[in-house]
Amino acid sequence: MNITPIIGLEIHIQLNTKTKAFCSCSTDYFKSPPNTYTCPACLGLPGALPVPNRQIIKKGILFALSVNATIQKETHFDRKNYFYPDLPKGYQISQFYKPLIKDGLVKITVNEQEKEVRIAEAHLEEDAAKSIHQRGHTLVDFNKAGIPLLEIVSEPDIASSKEAKIYAQKIQQLVRYLDISDANIEEGSMRVEPTVNLKIKDNKKTYYTPLVEVKNIASLSAAAAAIDYEIERQTDEFRKTKQEKNPKNKTTRGWDMDTKKTFLQREKEGSADYRYFPEPDIPHFSISDDFIDSLQKTLPELPDAKMARYQKELTLSIYDSSLLVEDKDLALSFEKALGEKPQKDFAKFTANLFLGVIKKHLNETQETIDIKRIKEKDFTYLFSATQNGDISSTVAKDVILEVYKTKKDPQSIIKTKGLSQISDTKELEKLAQQIIKDNPKAVEDCKKNPNSIGFLIGQLMKLSKGSANPQLAQEILKKLLG
């Protein structure tokens, strides 16, 4: 049996507008007391009407431009009808017949290979309220009702959980660069729902297993785990039942974080009938070329372009570039540190400080970068001090971390901590003699093999707390060892 997973992702992102999609209630619902941000429209009171927020259309168009998609210029909203206690009007305002965005393309890199994932469509819609199950009762918080969403539907171009994760990260990165969403999965501002089935070749025949949509996924690693679980489960299932996909056997399964398994939620998804029809409360609208052009001009440099520029202009490696552009704020902080038209050496030096020190620190503390603490002059100072031999590159790393943490300037840190490089030959000779005395075995080795002098230099650097000028230290050691 030859098995190829066929995976498509539906990604919902909450658009970070100030007000809801169809009323003027605040969207600042996260952790707010229940039902504080509501009005007749988002509560679905009799007679209330939706008024579309222009910002959601703007943000949708920005996304379309970022994935080279077609913008449907004549568009409208539709009603998706179904009953649920968290759906106050008994329908969701969405887009079905004319989604704002069609036919986009996202490039991802998997195992250093470039791969394209097509976006079938992306449309605007409103979020539902939140049900809270408590002591046998269900309470509904309408703060979330009417929060704008962009639903991005990929083609089933994804073939593994790894690709799915990379694609989802790419979408997350894009929407954050565009500043259209926080795309925070844990807080629910990004939701990932994979649809998985398998193409199975067996005895020269090809089979497709029934489609399964997986819900309740709370992180990207959970998405990957759920996909892997489904691939395995569907393989077993096919071995047992030989059941193939048909238009009526799509099912919905939930992901259980604790058991690391999916469980059946709804059968016969194919027969769900939402009775879509054009939303009569909102006039159909046209999007002008001028409006699109004006948004095109506001489009920031996107991660792919940024990465290419770092490689070409700054001669950074693919790896370093990709790490720097991963997070928009980190990239912008890096560029702030570089200033205008940086020298390549300075760029390399700064990149090392960002990746070797600042990013490491952020990872450890789980913080996001504070761009206000990044100043070009600190980096240029440290760079020239290192070039002049005033400080070692190790010291530069320690100092930049201290600068970032304490907001002090590097000069005063170097001064108070006595981190200036020792370029005084007499001082260094003293240290070198100490090292030779303490490491007789290494001295022997060095006499046999002059290349092993690195160990002694390392020891000397350590003894000087990193402040010895390594170039000079090497010369002196060589001289003393004769």
Added chain:
Amino acid sequence: MINPYLTIPQIQTSLKKGDFSCQDLTSFYLDRIKSLDPKIKAFITITPKVALDKAKEIDQKIKDKKLLGKLAGSTMAVKDIYLTKGIETTAASQVLKGYIPQYSSTVYQRLVDEDAILLGKTNTDTFAFGASTENSGFFTTKNPYDTSLIPGGSSGGSAAAQSAGLCTFSLGTDTGGSIRQPSSLCGISGIKPTYSRNSRYGIAAMASSFDCPGAFAHSAKDLSIVTSVMAGNDPHDATSSKEVVPDYSSLLENKNLKGLKIGLPKQYFTGSIDPEVKKNVLKAAKTLEENGAQLVGVSLPSTDLGIAVYYVLMPCEVSSNMARYDGLRFGQSKKDIKDLLSYYLETRGDYMESELKRRIIIGTYFLSAGYFDAYYLKASKVRTIIKKEFQDVLSHVDLLLTPTSPTPAWKIGEKVNDPLKMYLADVYTVCTNVAGLPAIALPTSPSKTNLPIGFQLIGNYFKEADLFSVAHQYQSLTNHHLIHPKL
């Protein structure tokens, strides 16, 4: 003794002269409602306190010589699907019974802001689904001319209150004829403006792309005054027009009857029309002709498709608009139900009226997968054709004159078990809603049995000023609008 049929300008003159105070006037109407409404049954809720408080406030303003609202002293009856903050609003349905709105509809608020006095909320077919008020979840309103007859509908409560002299003006909504048809059957004047002219915000929706708030009054002039206050863009209604609202009452003499081209669409004078209705409607046309207008025979070939288009698209929208009445947040709901599904089923099952259920079922069917193209989409295409036919004809004539209802008022119970017959009551009004055009309904000569007969003038988009002007001139030449029922 106050004349119950005082018009808005007459009331304002009397208030200025000190003939009576606002409180006198309001008490007079409240007393009249108290004595006559048990017979007419126009009101679901009467609001004496709200009315008298407002009247007192206006009297104080008069005393203090403060600026008065444009409608100061005008009493109003409001169809019970307009939300009125703090005052029960039922849409004449058991499913919404007990609902006290947290906000008011825009047009109602605009009228109150101009010092109109609310007397109460009037009966309607449930959620405006009907042509007789027999579909009300509470009771049937009686025609003031003969209480064994229906008043028309769905805005029958407001029309009957108007006709019986229980208010200065009243509010209705016209989705397929629900203002014009009861105007005709109760012998009063009614306006259905262009779709989007008046905000729909805060009015329980029936069919969103057709619903049109409007008014009844004792004269076209009063309608023009009330419409100037009601109309205009509302930021809460995305479909409401930004078109400037003229001061209609200052333009009443503007449209010269001399040379006015009035189209008589042949499709509106054939078929099942009552011969006396046809005769009296043509008499109205004749009156206008004698005063300089030119009558032109025109054709609107798709007229007979109007009912079909309407009864496909309207229930589709209804089926979706009714979904929010799930008993979870407002209105009546069942207690001690075992699970969510039973809660929905029993609440909706027990408290929704049968016409409401019928339209939900029809609309749900039309929108179902596999049927959407054949029904909704096809009907939408025909809707475009009907619009185009009107536009073509209205590029040749100034306005159209047609009957409003094929017959005068009928017996209570006569059509209630035959929904299709009831739907045909809309035959002359519904195309205007399909196209979204404005129309004004006016009384012509009554029948031999003294039942009111009406006609309508249909204008081009946003040409309400022309309609008011021609209607006003017609009423200056005739006195049909001055005939009142004997009570």
